[in-house]
Amino acid sequence: MLRAARLLMCTAALVGVAAACSPEVVIAHDEREAGASGEVGGAAPEPERVLADSVADFSLTQGQDGWYYGYDGGSLDSFALMTRTSVITTYVPATGDVWDCWANDVTHWAQLFRLGGHPNGTDTSAPSPPILQRVVRRWLSSFAGDVAISGELAKIDVTVMGSNGIDGIVYVDGVERYATFIGGEDGGGLSYEVFASLKRGSTVDFVLDAHDGDDHHDLSRFTAVIAKAAALSAAP
Numbered sequence: 001m002l003r004a005a006r007l008l009m010c011t012a013a014l015v016g017v018a019a020a021c022s023p024e025v026v027i028a029h030d031e032r033e034a035g036a037s038g039e040v041g042g043a044a045p046e047p048e049r050v051l052a053d054s055v056a057d058f059s060l061t062q063g064q065d066g067w068y069y070g071y072d073g074g075s076l077d078s079f080a081l082m083t084r085t086s087v088i089t090t091y092v093p094a095t096g097d098v099w100d101c102w103a104n105d106v107t108h109w110a111q112l113f114r115l116g117g118h119p120n121g122t123d124t125s126a127p128s129p130p131i132l133q134r135v136v137r138r139w140l141s142s143f144a145g146d147v148a149i150s151g152e153l154a155k156i157d158v159t160v161m162g163s164n165g166i167d168g169i170v171y172v173d174g175v176e177r178y179a180t181f182i183g184g185e186d187g188g189g190l191s192y193e194v195f196a197s198l199k200r201g202s203t204v205d206f207v208l209d210a211h212d213g214d215d216h217h218d219l220s221r222f223t224a225v226i227a228k229a230a231a232l233s234a235a236p
Helices: none
Strands: 050-053 067-072 084-087 100-103 111-113 116-118 134-140 145-155 166-172 175-182 190-198 203-210 220-222 225-228
Touching (some): 116 134, 116 203, 145 175, 166 220
Antiparallel strands (some): 067 134, 084 100, 100 111, 111 116, 145 190, 145 220, 166 203
């Protein structure tokens, strides 16, 4: 998958919550290289203001660009790094692409990839044991100051009657700052924006959880851009 491609954004995002976007889109654009406009929440941050981009920065090396890929048992206190790389299983996009991912050694469905991930639940399917494992994408800040955290949440696997939905959560330094539910067939999803003050060494965690423990067909998009807050356009 190419680093320089871009998620298709809905024009509705310019006037409010993003409307239906294709879940088949594979790659996001690296704002630090091209600085295009029209991202979630209005004009995109200027390239030099973007601190982190979960899609453009995705790597199969832990810690690269400050990103760490792991899981927990329902609380960040149990956060642990994934140690195995694989490919997303069962689901294949219309493009036919194979998606590289981080995977868990104990459960089968706990996976993180460029666009999002899949949690493991207590209500699951073979070959995975029924263990709750939220998937956690963590960014470790080397910046001190105010930031805006924005992105998208949406189902990718929209198999009819296949999923009861997923929960997406954003934590800053272990404190929940945003949480939402996405329905099982909601391929359009929504955009989100969170403002926070970071210290050097602050953690920002993006968590996908199996809603009510049911992980069937839960592959979902969960993207994030972290930018210096001064870079965002002022509200009208």
